[in-house]
Amino acid sequence: MNFQLSEEHVMIRKMVRDFATNEVAPTAAERDEEERFDREMFDHMGELGLTGIPWPEEYGGIGSDYLAYCIAVEELSRVDASAGVVLSAHTSLAGWPVYTFGTEEQKQKYLRPMAEGKKIGAYGLTEPASGSDAGAMKTSAREDGDHYVLNGSKVFITNGGIADIYIVFAVTDPESKHKGTTAFIVEKDFEGFSVGKKEKKLGIRSSPTTEIIFDNCRVPKENILGELGQGFKIAMQTLDGGRNGIAAQAVGIAQGALDASVAYAKDREQFGKPIVANQGVSFKLADMATSIEASRLLTYQAAWLETNKLPYSKESAMAKLMAGDTAMKVTVEAVQVFGGYGYTKDYPVERFMRDAKITQIYEGTQEIQRLVISRMVTK
Ligand SMILES: Cc1cc2nc3c(=O)[nH]c(=O)nc-3n(C[C@H](O)[C@H](O)[C@H](O)COP(=O)(O)OP(=O)(O)OC[C@H]3O[C@@H](n4cnc5c(N)ncnc54)[C@H](O)[C@@H]3O)c2cc1C
Missing domain, CATH: 1.10.540.10 (Acyl-CoA dehydrogenase/oxidase, N-terminal domain)
Incomplete structure (x- = not known):
C-alpha cells in the first residue's frame, strides 16, 4: 500500500x-x-x-x-x-x-x-416533489417524430443559467417505473427550454442554483444519452462519482477553516498569552485535524477506486457522509476558536460554516448516504 x-x-x-x-x-x-x-x-x-x-x-x-x-x-x-x-x-x-x-x-x-x-455543464434530476425519491420525477418526454418533447421543471440546479449543456432526466414510459426514465442532453438554446427562479441561499452563494423549465422543449433523438429507459441507472451512477467531488469539497472547506483557526489561535492573545497555549483550544485544533485527515483518506480511497475501475458506490457514500459531517463540525468549531470575530464577515470562517452545510444535503442527504451504505453492508 x-x-x-x-x-x-x-x-x-x-x-x-x-x-x-x-x-x-x-x-x-x-x-x-x-x-x-x-x-x-x-x-x-x-x-x-x-x-x-x-x-x-x-x-x-x-x-x-x-x-x-x-x-x-x-x-x-x-x-x-x-x-x-x-x-x-x-x-x-x-x-x-x-x-x-x-x-x-x-x-x-x-x-x-x-x-x-x-x-459549462449542469445536471437536472431534482424536481419540486421529488428530491431524495428521485424515481418519483414527473418531467415527461413524449416521442414526436425524430424528437422527444419534454415538459416539466427541475429545481436546485447547480450551474443553472450559466450552463450551456444540461443532462436532464425525464419519464419516457410511465408504466415502467425506474426503467421508464431516459437521460437527455439539452442545450440551453433548444426551443422550449428556459431558466426559472434563482435561489437565494445560505451558502455557496457565488455558485448559481436555479430552476430549469421545459415547455414543449424539443430534443432531437440523437441527444438521448445512453439507451431509452436507462436514465435512472445513469442518474444514480453519476451521483456515485459526484459524491467523491462533494466529499473533496467538504475536505477543502474543513481544511480552509482549520488553517484559518491555527493562524488565528497563534496570533490572538488573551490572559497574556496566545489562545493556542490553552489545551481547550489546541485540543480542538487536534480533533479538527484528525477528522479532516480521516475524511481525506476516505475521499482519496474512493477516487482511487473509481480511477482503477473498482466498485466504489459504498466508499463514495462513506466519504461524502464522513467528510460532510466533518466539514460542518470543523467549521462550527472554527467560528468558536475565533470567538466574536468568527461571527463577523471580517474573517472567512462564517462563510466556511455557511458553505459546509450544503455538503450534508446535496448529491444525496446524509440520511440517503446511510441508506446506501446500510443496504450494502447488510446485503
Ligand atoms: C444548493 C443546492 C444545489 C443543488 N444542486 C443540484 C443539481 O445540480 N442537480 C440536481 O438534480 N439537484 C440538485 N440539488 C438538489 C439536492 O440534491 C436535493 O435537495 C437533495 O437530494 C434532497 O432532496 P430534497 O431537498 O427534496 O429533500 P427531501 O428529499 O424532501 O428530504 C427532506 C429530509 O427528509 C430526509 N429523508 C427523505 N427520505 C428519507 C428516507 N428514506 N430516510 C431518511 N430520511 C429521509 C432527508 O434526508 C432530508 O433530511 C441541489 C440542492 C441544493 C440546495
Whole structure:
C-alpha cells in the first residue's frame, strides 16, 4: 500500500493551490456577498486544464484521473466552496455521464467543449416533489417524430443559467417505473427550454442554483444519452462519482477553516498569552485535524477506486457522509476558536460554516448516504 501522492498529483495540487490563492481567494467574500459567478475565472480554469482533468486528451481533457480531480476541487474549496462546486457539477455531473454513456459524436460535440472549459455543464434530476425519491420525477418526454418533447421543471440546479449543456432526466414510459426514465442532453438554446427562479441561499452563494423549465422543449433523438429507459441507472451512477467531488469539497472547506483557526489561535492573545497555549483550544485544533485527515483518506480511497475501475458506490457514500459531517463540525468549531470575530464577515470562517452545510444535503442527504451504505453492508 502506498499513501504517497504521485508527482503528477503533487504538481496538480500545487498548480491549483497557486491559482486558488492568487485568483480565487481575493474575491471570494465579495462574490459571496454579491451572489456573483465569475465567468472569467471559470475561463481561466479552462485554460489551466482544470475543467477536463479526468478526460482523455482526445476529448479535450488533460488525461489525468479522478484523484487529481478531487484534489483540484479540494484546493478550490479550501478558499471558496462555490468555485469547488461549479467545477464539481461541471465535471462529475455533466462530463462524467457523457464520457461514460455518450456516443463518439456526443463526446466530441459536448464533452470536448466542456473539458476545454468553453462550455459549462449542469445536471437536472431534482424536481419540486421529488428530491431524495428521485424515481418519483414527473418531467415527461413524449416521442414526436425524430424528437422527444419534454415538459416539466427541475429545481436546485447547480450551474443553472450559466450552463450551456444540461443532462436532464425525464419519464419516457410511465408504466415502467425506474426503467421508464431516459437521460437527455439539452442545450440551453433548444426551443422550449428556459431558466426559472434563482435561489437565494445560505451558502455557496457565488455558485448559481436555479430552476430549469421545459415547455414543449424539443430534443432531437440523437441527444438521448445512453439507451431509452436507462436514465435512472445513469442518474444514480453519476451521483456515485459526484459524491467523491462533494466529499473533496467538504475536505477543502474543513481544511480552509482549520488553517484559518491555527493562524488565528497563534496570533490572538488573551490572559497574556496566545489562545493556542490553552489545551481547550489546541485540543480542538487536534480533533479538527484528525477528522479532516480521516475524511481525506476516505475521499482519496474512493477516487482511487473509481480511477482503477473498482466498485466504489459504498466508499463514495462513506466519504461524502464522513467528510460532510466533518466539514460542518470543523467549521462550527472554527467560528468558536475565533470567538466574536468568527461571527463577523471580517474573517472567512462564517462563510466556511455557511458553505459546509450544503455538503450534508446535496448529491444525496446524509440520511440517503446511510441508506446506501446500510443496504450494502447488510446485503
Ligand atoms: C444548493 C443546492 C444545489 C443543488 N444542486 C443540484 C443539481 O445540480 N442537480 C440536481 O438534480 N439537484 C440538485 N440539488 C438538489 C439536492 O440534491 C436535493 O435537495 C437533495 O437530494 C434532497 O432532496 P430534497 O431537498 O427534496 O429533500 P427531501 O428529499 O424532501 O428530504 C427532506 C429530509 O427528509 C430526509 N429523508 C427523505 N427520505 C428519507 C428516507 N428514506 N430516510 C431518511 N430520511 C429521509 C432527508 O434526508 C432530508 O433530511 C441541489 C440542492 C441544493 C440546495
